[in-house]
Amino acid sequence: MKNTEMARRLSRRRNLGKVLQLVFLSLTILAVLVLGVLLGNIIDRSFGISAIEYVSKYEDISADGALLEDSDDTALIETIVLNLRPRTLDAFEAEKPLDQRTRVELLEILEKELLQPSVVRSWSLMESLFARKAVNAELQELWPDAKARWRSWVRAELLLGSQSMDPLYAGIRGAIIGTFITILITMFVALPLGVGAAIWLEEYAPDNRLTRFIQTNIYNLAGVPSIIYGMLGLSIFVRYLVNVTQGRTILSAALTLAVLILPIVIINTQEALKAVPQSLRHASLALGASQWQTIRHHVLPACMDRILTGAILGLSRAIGETAPLVVVGASTFLTHDPSSVFDRFTTLPVQIYQWTSLPGDAWRNLAGAAILVLMILLLGLNSFAILLRNRYRKEMKA
Amino acid sequence: MSVALSTKNLSIHYGTFKAVNSVDMDFEANEITAIIGPSGCGKSTALRSFNRMNELIPGTRVEGEVIFQGTNIYTSEVDPVELRSRIGMVFQKPNPFPKSIFQNIVWGAKINGIHTDHDQLVEESLKAVALWDEVKDKLKQSANSLSGGQQQRLCIARALAIRPDIILMDEPTSALDPISTSRIEDLMDELKKKYTIIIVTHNMQQAARISDRTAFFLNGDLIEFGLTKDIFYKPRDTRTENYISGRFG
Amino acid sequence: MARSRQRLVLSAGMDSIGVALRRRPKPVEQLIRGLLFFCATVSVLTTIGIVWTLLSQSLLFFKQVNPFEFLTGITWQPQIGEFGVLPLVTATLITSLIAMLIALPVGMAIAIYLAEFATERVRSILKPVLEVLAGVPTIVYGYFALTMVTPVLRSIFGQETVGFYNMASAGIVMGILILPLVASMAEDALSAVPQSLRNAAWAMGATRLEVTFGVVIPSALSGILAAFILALSRAVGETMIVAIAAGAGPKFTLNPFAAAETMTGHIVRISGGDLSYDSIDYDSLFAIALLLFIITFGLNILSRKIVRRFGEGAA
Numbered sequence: 001m002k003n004t005e006m007a008r009r010l011s012r013r014r015n016l017g018k019v020l021q022l023v024f025l026s027l028t029i030l031a032v033l034v035l036g037v038l039l040g041n042i043i044d045r046s047f048g049i050s051a052i053e054y055v056s057k058y059e060d061i062s063a064d065g066a067l068l069e070d071s072d073d074t075a076l077i078e079t080i081v082l083n084l085r086p087r088t089l090d091a092f093e094a095e096k097p098l099d100q101r102t103r104v105e106l107l108e109i110l111e112k113e114l115l116q117p118s119v120v121r122s123w124s125l126m127e128s129l130f131a132r133k134a135v136n137a138e139l140q141e142l143w144p145d146a147k148a149r150w151r152s153w154v155r156a157e158l159l160l161g162s163q164s165m166d167p168l169y170a171g172i173r174g175a176i177i178g179t180f181i182t183i184l185i186t187m188f189v190a191l192p193l194g195v196g197a198a199i200w201l202e203e204y205a206p207d208n209r210l211t212r213f214i215q216t217n218i219y220n221l222a223g224v225p226s227i228i229y230g231m232l233g234l235s236i237f238v239r240y241l242v243n244v245t246q247g248r249t250i251l252s253a254a255l256t257l258a259v260l261i262l263p264i265v266i267i268n269t270q271e272a273l274k275a276v277p278q279s280l281r282h283a284s285l286a287l288g289a290s291q292w293q294t295i296r297h298h299v300l301p302a303c304m305d306r307i308l309t310g311a312i313l314g315l316s317r318a319i320g321e322t323a324p325l326v327v328v329g330a331s332t333f334l335t336h337d338p339s340s341v342f343d344r345f346t347t348l349p350v351q352i353y354q355w356t357s358l359p360g361d362a363w364r365n366l367a368g369a370a371i372l373v374l375m376i377l378l379l380g381l382n383s384f385a386i387l388l389r390n391r392y393r394k395e396m397k398a
Numbered sequence: 399m400s401v402a403l404s405t406k407n408l409s410i411h412y413g414t415f416k417a418v419n420s421v422d423m424d425f426e427a428n429e430i431t432a433i434i435g436p437s438g439c440g441k442s443t444a445l446r447s448f449n450r451m452n453e454l455i456p457g458t459r460v461e462g463e464v465i466f467q468g469t470n471i472y473t474s475e476v477d478p479v480e481l482r483s484r485i486g487m488v489f490q491k492p493n494p495f496p497k498s499i500f501q502n503i504v505w506g507a508k509i510n511g512i513h514t515d516h517d518q519l520v521e522e523s524l525k526a527v528a529l530w531d532e533v534k535d536k537l538k539q540s541a542n543s544l545s546g547g548q549q550q551r552l553c554i555a556r557a558l559a560i561r562p563d564i565i566l567m568d569e570p571t572s573a574l575d576p577i578s579t580s581r582i583e584d585l586m587d588e589l590k591k592k593y594t595i596i597i598v599t600h601n602m603q604q605a606a607r608i609s610d611r612t613a614f615f616l617n618g619d620l621i622e623f624g625l626t627k628d629i630f631y632k633p634r635d636t637r638t639e640n641y642i643s644g645r646f647g
Numbered sequence: 648m649a650r651s652r653q654r655l656v657l658s659a660g661m662d663s664i665g666v667a668l669r670r671r672p673k674p675v676e677q678l679i680r681g682l683l684f685f686c687a688t689v690s691v692l693t694t695i696g697i698v699w700t701l702l703s704q705s706l707l708f709f710k711q712v713n714p715f716e717f718l719t720g721i722t723w724q725p726q727i728g729e730f731g732v733l734p735l736v737t738a739t740l741i742t743s744l745i746a747m748l749i750a751l752p753v754g755m756a757i758a759i760y761l762a763e764f765a766t767e768r769v770r771s772i773l774k775p776v777l778e779v780l781a782g783v784p785t786i787v788y789g790y791f792a793l794t795m796v797t798p799v800l801r802s803i804f805g806q807e808t809v810g811f812y813n814m815a816s817a818g819i820v821m822g823i824l825i826l827p828l829v830a831s832m833a834e835d836a837l838s839a840v841p842q843s844l845r846n847a848a849w850a851m852g853a854t855r856l857e858v859t860f861g862v863v864i865p866s867a868l869s870g871i872l873a874a875f876i877l878a879l880s881r882a883v884g885e886t887m888i889v890a891i892a893a894g895a896g897p898k899f900t901l902n903p904f905a906a907a908e909t910m911t912g913h914i915v916r917i918s919g920g921d922l923s924y925d926s927i928d929y930d931s932l933f934a935i936a937l938l939l940f941i942i943t944f945g946l947n948i949l950s951r952k953i954v955r956r957f958g959e960g961a962a
Contacts, residue, residue, distance in 0.1 A: 017856035196686030225884025288483025320784025
């Protein structure tokens with residue numbers, strides 16, 4: 001009968017639909033999982049066992065041949081005085097006399113200058129927790145002299161230390177300061193320009209070819225790869241304007257980033273302005289207000305929360321940018337922290353890039369830890385944006 | 399009686415479409431003049447041309463003259479911003495600012511340099527629209543917390559606060575319930591003592607209730623214009639009569 | 648901004664009235680207008696800057712190297728004077744294609760699910776997740792490619808087939824990066840299809856899926872296509888993922904498991920090292936960047952043209 005045939009076909013169509021729906025759902029879940037895996041990987045790399053080998057053993061260089069654990073502070077000082085080069089010793093004494101230093105500080109000096117540890121191999125968190133036997137076996141076989149120590153690569157020293165040739169002592173202090181100063185300048189350049197341009201385009205600009213050209217141009221700029229902005233920055237800010245920026249400096253980097261996020265800020269602000277109802281503008285104008293009075297007192301306050309949120313998201317993007325800054329000339333080795341905009345610089349993502357490119361497990365662990373810091377920073381910033389938006393919304397209602 | 403506003407050969411185009419066709423009107427001071435007609439007949443367009451708010455719509459073109467205080471407001475020497483502080487407007491949908499009730503009234507006065515005592519100004523304006531007793535304890539609250547009818551009265555108070563000569567009202571009660579509507583209509587009689595009011599309405603009965611003179615528009619033409627009682631009881635044009643008696647709408 | 652006002656009597660008389668309504672020069676308004684216009688023109692200056700930079704420096708390069716050789720040569724070895732850009736271009740193409748293979752199906756699936764099937768609860772979880780994925784800095788993705796994806800690939804396919812640096816890892820992770828872009832743009836396109844079309848199809852007795860594939864997707868085709876092209880443009884321009892995971896050193900190969908350098912990866916590697924201005928190496932970077940710019944710009948324009956030309960309802 002026709003009915004049963006149709007019914008059978010219908011149920012087949014339905015089943016197909018259900019199957020495909022399942023497929024779609026699982027792919028979607030996959031996307032969520034990927035995020036989890038990404039985060040998990042980073043955390044995995046940031047903690048774990050490191051196999052550390054020392055150039056010298058304490059027992060061999062100590063004054064009385066005793067072990068490190070058995071020596072008190074006085075003995076440590078003796079050993080240091082015995083083994084350290086005179087000029088280095090004087091430098092340390094001048095900074096802070098040895099007998100005034102804590103045990104922790106003395107150990108630090110001992111390690112860094114005399115024992116000179118280096119990481120020969122490190123394992124991830126998962127390996128360290130669940131594959132302990134394999135780890136131990138590898139240790140015994142390949143590096144019998146190495147000490148295996150649990151290490152959290154995310155530690156205070158990471159934040160406080162500066163660039164170094166040694167992964168055990170390298171830190172991101174310079175990178176954080178660099179990121180901070182750069183973003184600050186980027187913000188002061190890109191936000192006024194971007195919001196101003198958006199106000200012009202949405203509120204003032206007549207509907208003619210020039211306006212349409214500018215608008216199209218902005219959309220195009222938003223799609224230009226960030227490395228091209230780096231080339232722009234290199235050519236114009238670093239070279240052409242070298243008298244203004246002094247070359248490969250924080251200022252050049254900040255200007256490059258500002259130009260990069262400008263289209264995003266403009267487009268986002270335009271969207272925010274478009275969302276303000278015309279009736280608000282009409283109400284203001286009908287009272288005899290000028291256009292700028294209308295914008296300043298009514299339109300901008302009405303969409304300020306959206307503008308700010310968008311601006312912060314733009315800054316988030318700038319913080320995470322790497323390629324253009326490498327092109328503009330981030331430093332691989334800073335001798336001191338940047339203190340002015342005309343200094344050499346590095347930023348957090350660039351530092352991560354450099355560390356990832358170096359050979360050896362330790363550098364990658366370090367990079368993982370630095371990534372964790374970067375993600376926390378970005379998370380904080382985005383949460384701040386959301387908080388700001390909510391507070392502004394509450395103020396508006398009052 | 400003196401004339402507060404008049405038009406001479408006023409035509410308004412939207413692109414190629416002629417919305418208002420060669421209209422001559424004189425609006426008497428301290429009277430309420432209603433403009434009635436079916437939708438799309440050009441009455442709102444004409445109203446918006448009296449304070450140059452029609453310029454906010456791209457593609458609008460005006461021919462002829464609108465004369466206010468002896469000057470054609472469409473000459474290049476006249477500042478539309480200045481003009482709008484003399485000719486106020488109330489819109490169809492209440493549009494109070496998302497600020498406090500107090501701020502709504504005071505802001506217009508501030509930017510127009512009216513230096514009276516703000517508290518006094520607010521009290522005066524709100525009393526003029528019979529809103530004072532209802533909101534006097536919550537002046538700092540947001541205007542959005544008021545009901546539709548209250549918001550519209552607030553908008554009227556806001557327009558009054560800048561002491562205009564003429565108040566234009568574009569279907570001010572069409573979005574409101576009957577009770578709010580009648581409260582606002584009750585205000586009109588008091589208001590016309592100090593102001594000239596031109597009101598566009600698609601509600602004929604409203605026009606008959608409150609206005610002194612009425613203008614009937616149809617398809618952009620001014621068909622008839624005269625005393626309200628004449629228009630409604632002794633219309634001279636058959637089209638007017640047909641509209642009044644509801645043969646078309 | 649206070650203006651003093653004079654209350655005037657309602658009477659005719661040109662002089663006194665004319666003054667009150669007359670246009671006054673408002674310097675503040677003019678100044679602000681000017682400033683805002685200037686802000687808008689900065690964007691034009693940016694474009695001029697980019698075009699001038701790329702063209703002028705590339706011109707210096709093309710004075711020394713034949714453009715035809717540049718575009719068709721398959722060896723890039725500056726030491727011996729070979730400047731054939733094809734190795735870089737093929738690497739870019741292969742990594743981008745792999746990225747598309749991941750991003751397009753999964754992105755479309757997510758878009759369809761979000762637009763047609765998902766409940767509010769699923770949406771409220773999925774959309775933020777996509778936003779977070781889109782907001783992760785590319786350097787982090789690069790790290791992920793190197794430390795997680797490559798070892799996985801090597802254990803699946805064997806360490807001989809898959810190099811430590813390889814294009815596949817980079818491509819896969821790029822796909823993940825671009826996935827949210829495809830999903831959100833395609834979802835916008837699907838959501839823009841009017842509900843009336845769906846209603847009409849349902850009224851004919853079609854199942855949910857048939858409605859989706861038979862009616863909604865064809866209507867949204869131009870938007871979806873535009874999304875795909877934009878995603879491709881993004882993949883082509885991506886730098887850090889390939890710089891870290893795909894390899895250093897241009898190599899002309901079609902093997903996705905081999906290491907190769909893309910256009911972007913090459914630029915970032917060379918400019919990260921010692922580079923003297925106006926050397927041929929320096930100029931060559933701009934030539935590559937010019938090519939990159941032309942490709943991505945062309946794709947972006949194409950994407951917008953498709954949306955405009957085939958707009959809504961022209962399925």
